[in-house]
Amino acid sequence: MKDSRIGFGLLGTGLIAPFHARALNAAAEAELAAAADMNAERLAKFTAEYGCKGYATLEEMLADPEVGVVSVLTPNHLHYEAVMRALEAGKHVLVEKPPAMSLKEVDEMAAKARQKGLKVEVVLQCRTRKAIQAMRQAIEQGRFGRILHADTYMKWFRATDYYRMDAWRMSRRWGAGVTIQQLFHYIDLLQYLAGPPKRVQARMTNLAHPEIEVEDTTLAFVEFENGAQGVVQASTALWPGTDIRIEINGENGTAIMVGERIETWKFRDERPEDEEIRQIGRAAVGTGAGGAADLDFQDHQRVIEDLVAAIKEDRQPMITLESARLTLEWALAMYKSAKQEAPVELPLGAEEDVW
Numbered sequence: 001m002k003d004s005r006i007g008f009g010l011l012g013t014g015l016i017a018p019f020h021a022r023a024l025n026a027a028a029e030a031e032l033a034a035a036a037d038m039n040a041e042r043l044a045k046f047t048a049e050y051g052c053k054g055y056a057t058l059e060e061m062l063a064d065p066e067v068g069v070v071s072v073l074t075p076n077h078l079h080y081e082a083v084m085r086a087l088e089a090g091k092h093v094l095v096e097k098p099p100a101m102s103l104k105e106v107d108e109m110a111a112k113a114r115q116k117g118l119k120v121e122v123v124l125q126c127r128t129r130k131a132i133q134a135m136r137q138a139i140e141q142g143r144f145g146r147i148l149h150a151d152t153y154m155k156w157f158r159a160t161d162y163y164r165m166d167a168w169r170m171s172r173r174w175g176a177g178v179t180i181q182q183l184f185h186y187i188d189l190l191q192y193l194a195g196p197p198k199r200v201q202a203r204m205t206n207l208a209h210p211e212i213e214v215e216d217t218t219l220a221f222v223e224f225e226n227g228a229q230g231v232v233q234a235s236t237a238l239w240p241g242t243d244i245r246i247e248i249n250g251e252n253g254t255a256i257m258v259g260e261r262i263e264t265w266k267f268r269d270e271r272p273e274d275e276e277i278r279q280i281g282r283a284a285v286g287t288g289a290g291g292a293a294d295l296d297f298q299d300h301q302r303v304i305e306d307l308v309a310a311i312k313e314d315r316q317p318m319i320t321l322e323s324a325r326l327t328l329e330w331a332l333a334m335y336k337s338a339k340q341e342a343p344v345e346l347p348l349g350a351e352e353d354v355w
């Protein structure tokens with residue numbers, strides 16, 4: 001391993017692991033040191049392809065001094081235990097979304113990281129997109145004025161085979177369902193841009209996957225703390241799947257991202273940089289609309305590079321557990337609302353969970 005690089009150990013060598021491996025290979029100060037998976041066949045294939053050490057268990061990987069960061073890429077309901085064990089062993093952590101299944105679990109993870117003086121970053125990689133950063137900057141500069149609407153439309157498609165690949169994808173108990181699994185990224189973007197919601201009303205249905213128990217469609221109406229309103233629409237039932245849309249409308253401007261492209265960028269105070277912003281994302285990059293592997297790894301690379309810089313500079317990472325907690329809280333409020341068939345006020349109690 002090259003000296004100044006931080007070694008990453010991947011826990012889980014399933015669908016998302018190759019994106020982490022490619023991102024690590026491309027990242028400036030990071031290196032893929034090892035991987036661990038209880039599925040020996042998957043592990044062997046992965047280590048052969050990416051040329052890293054392989055371990056049968058997390059415990060064995062934690063004993064490897066070349067592993068400075070553990071990337072938790074296991075099914076959603078297993079994140080909490082792995083994160084806590086990695087922190088206890090003195091490793092920094094990169095954890096895939098959603099960080100955990102309950103607010104209490106997130107609070108415990110954050111407390112453990114503080115106690116140990118370690119960094120935890122959550123892979124909510126869409127925040128790093130240029131289009132989202134441009135929108136966030138325009139909001140911080142006050143260019144929208146009062147935000148009136150913040151909406152997301154995720155009209156995606158996942159074949160039943162996607163759900164059948166692994167048992168956890170079909171089980172709410174194990175953290176599956178379009179709300180917590182796919183939509184999570186886009187409500188995260190809305191709260192990153194427009195702030196936290198104060199009230200949500202959601203309806204969840206299964207439109208096209210009768211073989212699975214989880215919802216494949218969520219519709220919600222949102223009122224944000226800052227007074228804005230929003231529509232949340234998400235589905236994996238809509239063949240062939242079209243690019244995600246994020247729309248922000250303020251008194252003085254409108255910005256719309258489609259996929260990772262700026263589709264609309266219009267402000268009453270047109271500025272010289274606006275023309276360049278309108279070109280963001282013109283190169284076609286996969287953003288997950290038609291299949292789970294229809295992705296690029298650059299967003300993951302930016303998150304990895306941020307975590308490495310946060311460790312080296314001893315600063316907070318860009319995507320903290322505390323900020324991802326707001327997104328989990330929103331997702332949990334939608335589940336609660338759909339179950340009760342009534343609006344739900346936020347904040348929720350720390351005992352709230354996906355179960």
Ligand SMILES: NC(=O)c1ccc[n+]([C@@H]2O[C@H](COP(=O)([O-])OP(=O)(O)OC[C@H]3O[C@@H](n4cnc5c(N)ncnc54)[C@H](O)[C@@H]3O)[C@@H](O)[C@H]2O)c1
Nearest residue numbers: 012013014015016036037038039073074075076096097166
């Ligand atoms: N950021 C994104 O855009 C994105 C995209 C896809 C998936 N994800 C997230 O990545 C995570 C993994 O998803 P996936 O689709 O790769 O899942 P997967 O089921 O394909 O892979 C998970 C792997 O973890 C292994 N595993 C499970 N328990 C283990 C244990 N105790 N010890 C060692 N290995 C264990 C399994 O054998 C499997 O190989 C999930 O949290 C998911 O939400 C994120």
